[in-house]
Amino acid sequence: MKFSSFLTTAALFSQSAVAHYKFPALIVDGTPTPDFKYVRFNTNNINPILDLNSIDLRCNEGGLASGPQTETAVVQAGSTVGFTLSNSISHIGPLLVYMAKAPGDPSSFDAAGDVWFKIHEWGADFSSGSINWPELGLMSYTFQLPPSLPDGSYLLRIEHIGVHNAANPNSAQFFVNCAQVQVTGGGNGNPGPLVAIPGLYNNEDPGIHFNNYYPPPTSYIIPGPPVWFE
Structure with missing residues (x-):
């Protein structure tokens, strides 16, 4: 019985680990670049960040220290870029992009x-009359850079918030990576509002402390500031 219980626990742990993911490569001109060439390397593999007050929420664990070993990709304002995933997204929750x-x-x-601004977000779909999470199963995710984004160097941060256990307090999971990009061909936009990471989220935000199960939700509020897109 003890051996059987050990095998069951090990199997559950393995399934939980496989269910996690990271964003190892930038997509430029429709083509994935080599893993961690332009994305800052994280040291916690595919595990999420849980502490909303940790600086690891910014670019993942190890993501601040790995900047000097990371190259910078040249991207065009208004172009479509994206990130690959190490494993398919298996947890419900929104996708958000900050710069x-x-x-x-x-x-x-x-x-x-206060240097971060949101350029994109994608959350639950209620068009069918019930909640649908269209990001499940994705192996890559693309989005458009704002055409009026000023030229310059940026960190481009992607985040998926797993809310599958978020009915429990402090149980949302944050999967984060940052890429380094040089924006060209931009405009004279004024990105904002500017927020700090950590600091932009609260554990009681309705999109972070969220019950997906019962009673069935009729709305989902994506956390963080509004999207800037000019």
Whole structure:
């Protein structure tokens, strides 16, 4: 019985680990780039961030230290870019994309303070009359950079918030990676509102402390600031 219980626990742990994921590669001009060439390497493999007050929420565990070893991709304002996934998304929850403008070389930029702005978000779909999470099963995700985004160096941050256990307090899971990009061909937009990471979320935000099960939800509020897109 003890051996059987051990096998069951090991199997559940293995399934839980496989259900996790990271975003290892940037997609530019429709083509995935090599893993961690332009994406800052994270040291916690496919595990999520759980602490909303941790600086690891910014670019994942190890994501601030790995900047100097990361190259910077040239991307066009208004173009479609994206990220690959190491494993398919298996948890319900929204996808969000943030950017932070670096004062110089993005490899040394720690993106502290009110420097982040949201450029994209994708959440639950209620068009069928019941909740649907269309991101499940994705192996890559693409989105458009704002056409009026000013030229310069940026951190480009993707985040998936797993809310499958979020009916329990402090149980949302944050899967995060940051890429380094140099934006060209941009405009004179004024990105905002600017927020700090950590600091932009609260454990009681309705999109973070969220019950997907009963009573059946009739809405989902994506957390964080509004999307900037000019």
